[in-house]
Amino acid sequence: MELSYWFKGFEKGLARLSDKQRSELLAECSKSCVRQGTFSIYQELYNQAHGNLDQFFAQANELPGVxxxxxESxxxxxxxxxxxxxxxxTKGYVSTPLLCECSRQSILYVLSELWKEKRFQVTLCHSILQGASTCKMRIETDELKI
Known part of the structure; x- marks a missing residue:
C-alpha cells in the first residue's frame, strides 16, 4: 500500500476535528518531533543567551532559514x-495548512520548556501551506503569577 493514501485520510480526519481537538493531537505530535530534532538547537541558543529572550531571538535570527x-523587548x-x-x-504526504498547528505547538512547547517561569502565546499569522512566502508566528510572553 502506498503510504500517501493513509495521509489523505489523516488530512480528512484533521479537518473533522474541532480546533481544540486538533491542537491537543498536534501538541503531542509536535513534542515527539521537536524532541527528536530541533529542541537541542533551541536549548543551545537558550544557554548561549543565558535565558534572555531578546538575545535568544537575536541569535535565532542568525540560523539558516529563520x-x-x-x-517589544x-x-x-x-x-x-x-x-x-x-x-x-516536503515529502508530499500532507498538504493541508491545518498541519501548521503542529509547528505552532512545537514553538509553544519549546519556549514553555525553556522558560518555565513564563507563559507564552503563539499565534500563527500565516504559513507557506496557506500560500504565503514564509511562515510567521507572533510570540507574546509574560511572567507566570505563582
Whole structure:
C-alpha cells in the first residue's frame, strides 16, 4: 500500500476535528518531533543567551532559514521560517495548512520548556501551506503569577 493514501485520510480526519481537538493531537505530535530534532538547537541558543529572550531571538535570527524580529523587548516577537521543513509536507504526504498547528505547538512547547517561569502565546499569522512566502508566528510572553 502506498503510504500517501493513509495521509489523505489523516488530512480528512484533521479537518473533522474541532480546533481544540486538533491542537491537543498536534501538541503531542509536535513534542515527539521537536524532541527528536530541533529542541537541542533551541536549548543551545537558550544557554548561549543565558535565558534572555531578546538575545535568544537575536541569535535565532542568525540560523539558516529563520528570521526573527523583536517587536517589544522581552515581550513580543515575530518568528519567520523561510521554508517549510516538515517532512510530512516536503515529502508530499500532507498538504493541508491545518498541519501548521503542529509547528505552532512545537514553538509553544519549546519556549514553555525553556522558560518555565513564563507563559507564552503563539499565534500563527500565516504559513507557506496557506500560500504565503514564509511562515510567521507572533510570540507574546509574560511572567507566570505563582
Amino acid at each position: 528570521r526573527c524580529e523583536i517587536v 522581552e515581550s513580543v516577537y515575530h518568528l519567520y521560517f523561510e521554508s517549510c521543513t516538515c517532512e510530512l509536507c
